[in-house]
Amino acid sequence: MSVPQGRRSSLFTRLLRHGFTDPSAAERLLAGEAMDAVRTDPVMLDALGQAADPDLALLGLVRLVEAQPEDTARRELLDTLIAAKPLRDRLLGVLGSSEALADHLARHPGDWQALVTYEPQDLHPGVEEFERGLAEARDPVALRVAYRRCLLSIAARDVCGTTQVDQTAAELADLATATLRAALAMACQAAPEDDRLCRLAVVAMGKCGGHELNYVSDVDVIFVGEPREGADEGKAVQAATRLASHLMRICSETTVEGSIWPVDANLRPEGRNGPLVRTLSSHLAYYQRWAKTWEFQALLKARPVAGDAELGAEYVETLAPLVWGAAERENFVPDVQKMRRRVVDNIPAAELDRELKLGPGGLRDVEFAVQLLQLVHGRSDRSLRSGTTLDALRALAAGGYVGRVDATQLDDAYRFLRTLEHRIQLYKLRRTHLLPEDDADLRRIGRSLGLRREPITELNRAWRRHNSVVRRLHEKLFYQPLLDAVAQLAPTEARLSAEAARERLVALGYADPASALRHLEALASGVSRKAAIQRTLLPVLLGWFADSADPDAGLLGFRKVSDALGQTPWYLRLLRDEGTVAENLARVLSAGRLAPDLLMRAPEAVNLLGTEALDPREHGALEQEVLAAVSRAANGEQAVAAARAVRRRELFRTTAADIVASYRTEESPAELDPGALMDRTGGAVSDITAATLAGTLRAVVREGWGDTLPTRFAVIGMGRFGGHELGYGSDADVLFVHEPREGVDDHEAAQAANQVVAEMRRLLQLPSSDPPLLIDADLRPEGRSGPLVRTLASYAAYYRRWSLVWEAQALLRAEPVAGDPELAAGFVELIDPLRYPVEGLGDDAVREIRRLKARMESERMPRGSDPTLHTKLGRGGLSDVEWTVQLLQLQHAWEEPGLRTTRTREALAAAHAAGLLATEEAQILDEAWVLAARVRNAVMLVRGRAGDTFPSDSRELAAVGRYFGYGPGHVGDLLEDYRRITRRARAVVEERFYGA
Known part of the structure; x- marks a missing residue:
């Protein structure tokens, strides 16, 4: 039957007005005779227009009408729809939201009658009602049909707003429970002999266990089996395994009616590698001995759902003490937080902003935060032990563990995100947690949520708003109540008790919770603007402190800095407005002693913690600043104090940059690999030292001789100083050289030069709380027995007559660092033939x-030291690599210009480029040298004093591990990696240095 043109125009307009996006297609669908009643009834068009997708709803309705077996059935369907508004809303609501359920109705056209009932007892069916709905299914195919029929009624109540999202999720979990029971019954019926041998309990986990299942999700389970009376345990477990496997196949396998959902048993002990079914005692033994923190977190939602109810209840009861004692495990909170970060890190970058479940600000953030709080406080507060997220959140709020306003906002956000997830999955009944990108999909979802004016814009705005709320509260949730507990805020609201606050601090890793509470009280109490800003900052800062190896030190350091700068207008504003600065400060304060000690001596250096400000200063600019500061001082001691102040600030800048890069904070220079980071740090510390020596030299000369010293004077860096490889705890190895000015007596010049050296050493050794700067001139000719300073001619005479091969080796790293540049250049010209000998070394020199x-390896290794962990003299450590490289330089630098460098890594790269080392050998040596050098720096950062071995104190060792990115409980992996890397380096040294 065709529609007249005039009426068609009117219908087109009405369809457009009712929200159809393709009125022409809708007209064609309505043109059939079977649709006369729909086309001519304004009630039906209005109802279609209320659907999430009117076009989809109409198409589904046409398919359903056409699928009816006879005209009588078609008329019954349409007449009932027109007469019964509840049915009309339910059916068209489903058809406009779910293409998959429309397909089901087209295949099973009589199932629409499942939506007819609209009685109070039908609003919230439980497991028993669903069991009745599945009872007639005798095989897997029939079970799938019956399951979809039940799902149809759940979806109808959902899209019509008859149920809230938590009720819908609970109904889905109850339907899953009924389905598991039906599948187990089928499995037992197929193998009655197995059923007679064993008791089998099915324990739901995850969202099914928590009564908060999605439309499409794996159903996580754990199977527990026991022998029936008189049965053999081994045979009983085998029988239970066969029943469990059959149950999984019934639910998971694809038939002509599709599948129901995968049954996932991977949360069981040992995961996929473990047996599918264990006895209760076997489960208990595993969890007592081997289970990881996340496994106890997963057991929060364990709930018996099918099979032997008594055995299932015994399983949950038996494991409950272990679950609620998990927070006492070492590294509990860091383990949970690390697992959350790992989940986020595995999300493809292109999907990160659309990931509802796993992305930042998504559902998992809410669930992890709630579960973390449950495990910490549920030990003593049984009211928190719900497996359902929203119920647990309400209990946390009632107990004062979460602020009521925060709990309300988080509840709203969670409900929105779960509803959004439901609507996305309902369309195709496919497992997805990604917000679609297609406008048609977004429009349908937005309208299904009641967003009708501009559904796409409103949906995106709501998604961003709720995502932002979750992100903010996820950071805040675990820490804010601590502040409320000590700051005596909001007296009408429940707050953490002192004991609960201490429990939370201990769980976070604070070793001295009483002191931590005192610090929080001092920082956050009161009504001042300062306290208000601190209460805003501290929740996030506490999280960063807890992410370190020493949260107590971080909090104490923050209190000290705040006490020193709290009245300074820019300080708290900087932390509040520049998130990078606040995070960097937290990382620096909790990473060890050196950087905080430097900061306490100059708290205003906090303003260096912006990322760009952490870049090292150019040597020339740094030296000019030191010289300018020295020139303003009244005497030598004040001048060196001014130079030290610059050094202190620049050392803080360097240590902070090192820590920030190592922690890989959001704004850290992640592009720096460990070698580049070591080069940057070594170069910066060397430049700082050189500038300090230049300033000290200028101060000494100015105070003793005015503008002109009777002799030209230069300082030559040696060792790691000359190689631009100084560590935080390194001495400054130097040589001093002078040359009398024209007309000056040699004796007078030598006397002046020696006075300069003596005064420089005295001034630099004045008592100070700064890290010491020790000048070591023992590499000079004749060592400690020789004069501290020589002329060029004296050096030439000595090297010509007395020089030994080790002195030529030492000169490989000689580089001018301060003083007269022409004199320094003359010294370099003098020593080049010695350190780069023509034709290389003879065999005797190599043997020497x-x-x-x-000899050094056997005599200088400290007694009791582990040679596999000594960074300087140990196996594959700094000395091994450097002597190997230096031997190659002495042998080949005369013909390979690239080897004429004072820097170890540059020389190593040049040796590789020249074919003197294979690629793998060069990489092995480079990796070992960088690692050993960074370990020495890490030890200094953590302990505040130099050391060549790993710390023996467990907390200090953990801090060194954290510097290298090894999380809590994994510092042993750092030691093993160090041994492995240096062992490989030693093998190269044995071959290339010793010729083994």
Whole structure:
């Protein structure tokens, strides 16, 4: 039957007005005779227009009408729809939201009658009602049909707003429970002999266990089996395994009616590698001995759902003490937080902003935060032990563990995100947690949520708003109540008790919770603007402190800095408005002693913690600043104090940059690999030292001789100083050289030069709380027995007559660092033939270097030290790599210009480029050298004093591990990695240095 043109125009307009996006297609669908009643009834068009997708709803209705077996059935369907508004709303609501359920109705056209009932007892069916709905299914295919029929009624109540999202999720979990029971019954019926041998309990986990299931989700389970009376345990477990496997196949396998959902048993002990079914005692033994923190977190939602109810209840009861004692495990909170970060890190970058479940600000953030709080406080407060997220959140709010306003906002956000997830999955009944990108999908979802004016814009706005709320509260939730507990805020609201606050601090890793509470009270109490800002900052800062190896030190350091700068207008404003600065400060304060000690001496250096400000200063600019500061001082001691102040600030800048990069904070220079980071740090510390020496030299000369010293004077850096590889705890190895000015007596010049050296050393050794700067001139000719300073001619005479091969080796790293540049250049010209000998070294010289190295290894290693962990003299450590590289330089630098460098890594790269080292050998040596050098720096950062071995104190060792990115409980992996890397390096040294 065709529609006249005039009426068609009117219908087109009405369809457009009712929200159809393709009125022409809708007209064609309505043109059939079977749709006369729909086309001519304004009630039906209005109802279609209320659907999430009117076009989809109409198409589904046409398919359903056409699928009816006879005209009588079609008329009954349409007449009932027109007469019964509840049915009309339910059916068209489903058809406009779910293409998959429309397909089901087209295949099973009589199932629409499942939506007819609209009685109070039908609003919230439980497991028993669903069991009745599945009871007639005798095989897997029939079970799938019956399951979809039940799902149809759940979806109808959902899209019509008859049920809230938590009720819908609970109904889905109850339907899953009924389905598992039906599938187990089928499995037992197929193998009655197995059923007679064993008791089998099915324990739901995850969202099914928590009564908060999605439309499409794996159903996580754990199977527990026991022998029936008189049965053999081994045979009983085998029988239970066969029943469990059959149950999984019934639910998971695809038939002509599709599948129901996968049954996932991977949360069981040992995961996929473990047996599918264990006895209760086997489960208990595993959880007592081997289980990880996340496994106890997963057991929060364990709930018996099918099979032997008594055995299932016994399983949950038996494991409950272990679950609620999990927070006492070492590294509990860091383990949970690390697992959450790992989940986020595995999300593809292109999906991160659309991921409802796993992304930042998504459902998992709410669930992790709630579960973390449950495990910490549920030990003593049984009211918190719900497996359902929203119920647990309400209990946390009632107990004062979460602020009521925060709990309300989080509840709203969680409900929105779960509803959004439901609507997305309902369309195709496919498992997805991604917000679609297609406008048609977004429009349908927005309208299904009641957003009708501009559904796409309103949906995106609501998604961003709720996502932002979750992100903010996820950071705040675990820490804010601590502040409320000590700051005596909001007296009408429940707050954490002192004991609960201490429990939470202990769980976070604070070793001295009483002191931590005192610090929080001092920082956050009161009504001042300062206290208000601190209460805003501290929740996030506490989280960053807890992410370190020493949260107590971080909080104490923050209190000290705040006490020093709290009245300074820019300080708290900087932390509040510049999130990077606040995070960097937290990382620096909790990473060890050195950087905080430097900061306490100059708290205003906090303003350096912006990312760009952490870049090292150019050597020239740094030296000019030091010289300018020295020139303003009244005397030598004040001048060196001014130079030290610059050094202190720049050392803080360097240590902070090192820590921030190592922690890989959001704004850290993640592009720096460990070698580049070591080069940057070594170069910066060397430049700072050189500038300090230049300033000290200027101060000494100015105070003793005015503008002109009777002799030209230069300082030559040696060792790691000359190689631009100084660590935080390194001495400054130097040589001093002078040359009398024209007309000056040699004796007078030598006397002046020696006075300069003596005064420089005195001034630099004045008592100070700064890290010491020790000048070591023992590499000079004749060592400690020789004069501290020589002329060029004296050096030339000595090297020509007395020089040994080790001195030529030491000169490989000689580089001018301060003083007269022309004199320094003359010294370099003098020593080049010695350190880069033409035709290289003879065999005797090579043997001598090897003998000296072997002697050093046997005599200088501190007694009791582990040679596999000594960074300087140990196996594959700094000395091994450096002597190997230096031997190659002495042998080949005369013909390979690239080897003429004072820097170890540059020389190593040049040796590789020249074919003197294979690629793998060069990489092995480089990795070992960088690692050993960074370990020495890490030890200094953590302990505040130099050391060549890993700390023996467990907390200090953990802090070193954290510097290298090894999380809580994994510092042993750092030691093993260090041993492995240096063992490989030693093998290269044995071959390339010793010729083994």
